Amino acid sequence: MSLYLGVCWIEDQASEAEVDQIKDAVRSAGFEPLITRIETPDDIREFAQRQHHNQDFDLILLDLNLGDGLRGDELASQVRDAFRSTTILFYSAEDEGKLRRRIAKRPVEGVYCIHRDRLASRVKELVGHLSPSLNRLSSMRGLAARVVAECDQDFRAILAKLGEEGADTKIAESLRKRVVQAAGHQIDEVKKLETLQELLDSHYVHSAALFKEVSDIAFKRENDELLTIMRKMKRTFPSQVISRRNVLAHALEEQTDTGWHIVREAGNPVTVADFSRYRREFASQLGNVRRVREILIGEQVE
Numbered sequence: 001m002s003l004y005l006g007v008c009w010i011e012d013q014a015s016e017a018e019v020d021q022i023k024d025a026v027r028s029a030g031f032e033p034l035i036t037r038i039e040t041p042d043d044i045r046e047f048a049q050r051q052h053h054n055q056d057f058d059l060i061l062l063d064l065n066l067g068d069g070l071r072g073d074e075l076a077s078q079v080r081d082a083f084r085s086t087t088i089l090f091y092s093a094e095d096e097g098k099l100r101r102r103i104a105k106r107p108v109e110g111v112y113c114i115h116r117d118r119l120a121s122r123v124k125e126l127v128g129h130l131s132p133s134l135n136r137l138s139s140m141r142g143l144a145a146r147v148v149a150e151c152d153q154d155f156r157a158i159l160a161k162l163g164e165e166g167a168d169t170k171i172a173e174s175l176r177k178r179v180v181q182a183a184g185h186q187i188d189e190v191k192k193l194e195t196l197q198e199l200l201d202s203h204y205v206h207s208a209a210l211f212k213e214v215s216d217i218a219f220k221r222e223n224d225e226l227l228t229i230m231r232k233m234k235r236t237f238p239s240q241v242i243s244r245r246n247v248l249a250h251a252l253e254e255q256t257d258t259g260w261h262i263v264r265e266a267g268n269p270v271t272v273a274d275f276s277r278y279r280r281e282f283a284s285q286l287g288n289v290r291r292v293r294e295i296l297i298g299e300q301v302e
Helices: 018-027 042-054 072-082 096-104 114-134 137-191 195-200 207-218 224-252 272-296
Strands: 004-010 032-038 059-063 087-092 112-115 252-256 259-263
Touching: 004 018, 004 072, 004 114, 018 032, 059 072, 059 114, 072 087, 072 096, 087 096, 087 252, 096 112, 096 114, 112 114, 112 252, 137 224, 137 252, 207 224, 224 272
Parallel strands: 004 032, 004 059, 059 087, 087 112
Antiparallel strands: 252 259
């Protein structure tokens, strides 16, 4: 999930008031608008390449009358070829029925037609319909991790620069003290938790501790299937789930001419091409955990 929503606007003379209306429409759905204007057909190929590499655009606005005798319905097929699955909103001061008939003659899929006077309200509706699919916990969890990673990166840059300016030793000692104090505080808080349920309900018992505790219990059971699963998980779960979660939580995206690259501080680089494998491995590991749960306590997860 992103904080931003990209709008590719193919229009030769939108007013400042119209631009502000579209921005307000996008913001009303909880996104920050990133509007890119295309004013000539020659620009379409360039922006299509950007879309291919970076997926910058979530919505395309296409005007009917583009100046110099150029018409949006004549460009619609070229736009659809360039942006294969991005929603197109086709508009003008012409009757909506006529706009639909123009598009139907081409024909071009995935095109909404609207009168210019209702352009901003229709953008608000379309973005609003997109929002529910993004307003899932998994999406927000990923967004939160991304925001924290970007903030951390900025904090590191600030401290590194100040360190170069003569405060290196002072900042290092202060940071070291803060980390030690936080660890000590966590130890003190864990000691206060007297029951198993209190421990399980706390955030102090981390993922690795939970996995190791269940592993120790599972390896003592005389169940061949359980032992087979746990032997495999002992080799793969820490690296494919716990470590990967930590890496992804602290990685950042960097936009380049050839697409988004994943930037991390050390180790092998993470690439977008790895994500399909990550999803398969996540699903496999989650399936293993659910099966272990079923064997150990007889509970299935729907």
